[in-house]
Amino acid sequence: MLRSAFEKLNRVVGLGSGVALLFAGCILFIGVVCRYTGNPTEWIAETSVYLFAAAMLLGSAYTLMRGRHVRVELLTDRLSPKTRDACYLLTRLGGMAFCLLVASHARVDRMDVIETGETTPTTLRGPRVITDLPLFH
Numbered sequence: 001m002l003r004s005a006f007e008k009l010n011r012v013v014g015l016g017s018g019v020a021l022l023f024a025g026c027i028l029f030i031g032v033v034c035r036y037t038g039n040p041t042e043w044i045a046e047t048s049v050y051l052f053a054a055a056m057l058l059g060s061a062y063t064l065m066r067g068r069h070v071r072v073e074l075l076t077d078r079l080s081p082k083t084r085d086a087c088y089l090l091t092r093l094g095g096m097a098f099c100l101l102v103a104s105h106a107r108v109d110r111m112d113v114i115e116t117g118e119t120t121p122t123t124l125r126g127p128r129v130i131t132d133l134p135l136f137h
Helices: 001-034 043-067 081-116
Strands: none
Touching: 001 043
């Protein structure tokens, strides 16, 4: 039951990833048209980067769930099933350790951003608390 709930949530998040990519493509097209007509905008480039980054983060869980992520099987296909399982376990543990390291550093950064009220170094001057949200989960 819990697995089914996570799969449904992953599908919704995967759809959100697709919508973010579509929206990023649309606003980039609008930006090109605006530049061509002599009315450049300042917010489109930064916003499209945020949308693209959000799409990659949101889509990663869905992609992993569907088994569509990139795998380098050149070496693992030559291993015995037991050794292959051990390698998968080690890489998953390594991935978890990396995520914990990033999360711990993100926590320190989050506290600094909240205390200083830091903004992005671009024309939008958006609060970094918002742009750094993917790191803070």
